Amino acid sequence: MLNILGIGFACGAGALLRYALLxxxxxxxxxxxxxxxxxxxxxxxxxxxNITDEISYLILSAGFLGGLGAYSALNYEFAxxxxxxxxxxxxxxLTYCLGLLMVYVGMSV
Incomplete structure (x- = not known):
C-alpha cells in the first residue's frame, strides 16, 4: 500500500513541475x-x-515521470x-527526435 501512495505522491510532484514548466x-x-x-x-x-532499487525506480518512473511527461498534451497540441x-x-x-536523444543521454550519464 505504501508503494502505491509513493507513486501517487511522486506523480503529483511531477505534475506540479509540469504545471510550472507550462x-x-x-x-x-x-x-x-x-x-x-x-x-x-x-x-x-x-x-x-542508475536506480537499482525496484520500488524506487517504480516510484520515480511510473510516478514522478508519469506526472511530468504527458504525451497526451503533445498529441493534442500536434492536432x-x-x-x-x-x-x-x-x-x-523536435519532441520525438530530441526525446530519443535525451533518453540516450540520460542512459549515458
Whole structure:
C-alpha cells in the first residue's frame, strides 16, 4: 500500500513541475510541454541506468515521470497545430527526435 501512495505522491510532484514548466508556453509554440517531455525522457534514461532499487525506480518512473511527461498534451497540441497548419511537423519532430536523444543521454550519464 505504501508503494502505491509513493507513486501517487511522486506523480503529483511531477505534475506540479509540469504545471510550472507550462508557463514557458509562449510565442504560439508550446515550449513548456516540449521541455517537460524532454526532461522526462532524459530522466527515464538516467533512472533506468542508475536506480537499482525496484520500488524506487517504480516510484520515480511510473510516478514522478508519469506526472511530468504527458504525451497526451503533445498529441493534442500536434492536432491543433496540424489543423491550423502551423509548426506541426517541426513540433512533432523536435519532441520525438530530441526525446530519443535525451533518453540516450540520460542512459549515458
Amino acid at each position: 508557463s514557458v508556453n509562449r510565442d504560439n509554440f508550446p515550449w513548456g510541454t516540449l521541455l517537460s517531455n524532454l526532461l522526462a525522457s532524459f530522466l527515464m534514461g538516467y533512472f533506468s541506468q 491543433v497545430f496540424f489543423a491550423k497548419r502551423i509548426h506541426a511537423l517541426a513540433y512533432y519532430s
